[in-house]
Amino acid sequence: MKTESVATSQALFISTEAMLAHWQGHRNLTRRTIELFPEDKLFDYSVGGMRPFAHLAMEMIDIAVPGVKGLASGEWEKVEEFDHTKSMPTTKEGLLELWDKATQVIDETWPSITSERFQKVEVAFGQYENSNYATLLYFVDNEIHHRGQGYVYLRSLGIEPPFFWER
């Protein structure tokens, strides 16, 4: 009965299934952005003293994997428990491999997350209190934001970034 009351009292903007496709579309675009960086620039180039793109991509992976698990289970790893740098690959190939593993974990875990779970307010990563849908949107928004940074890095290296609308 609870399922029905959620579904009928709130007007649906986007379904959980469509949201997964939307996120994975963005992740596919980010993957292609990683691929466009020359190997060395991926790890050491930046503008304005910001982090190199490999570090930004690693942050996205480190949020996505425990994030989707937290959304599914309600059990959130503490922020202190993961450290972006310790598991950081040193090659583009290694980074893309981690990226693809994350893609798989997301696809496998997502279908078990119910609509009710997404409406629930929880303390993500033991620190960020929000509705779970807002927490997931934060993951996606953070990725778009940092990828936008990466586009400037690429442009300033004279490399044309992927079309933003191709997912």
Next chain:
Amino acid sequence: MKTESVATSQALFISTEAMLAHWQGHRNLTRRTIELFPEDKLFDYSVGGMRPFAHLAMEMIDIAVPGVKGLASGEWEKVEEFDHTKSMPTTKEGLLELWDKATQVIDETWPSITSERFQKVEVAFGQYENSNYATLLYFVDNEIHHRGQGYVYLRSLGIEPPFFWER
């Protein structure tokens, strides 16, 4: 009956009401990003040959206003019909004024957009065929993407951008 079948056959990720709050939260952050630019840099500074931030902000306004009207009515202006540069303000104050007018139009128009409208596939701006929810997400994503660029501009000017998580 159609309303019920949409609501019960698809698992809700986020409601239309929450999506408005999410979008306006992002727009509030972008407004604060505009404010942080020194007047001259807003209109003429960029990195990597990309557009100055005022032009990016103007694009966001030019998408948001006819965009929300198209989502509500199903009548879409053609892309050729609007020209970012012709209505471009020459001061930060003028730009912020347009921004705030857009905020108001969005708040006034949004409540009339039904869940069914968002699930409908249409050709936005006479050119982009997609589900209306995906079209709206595109507006928001495009804003986050370009604001991410603006963050790099600010950092490279030695100015600290607003916290990404404050909306």
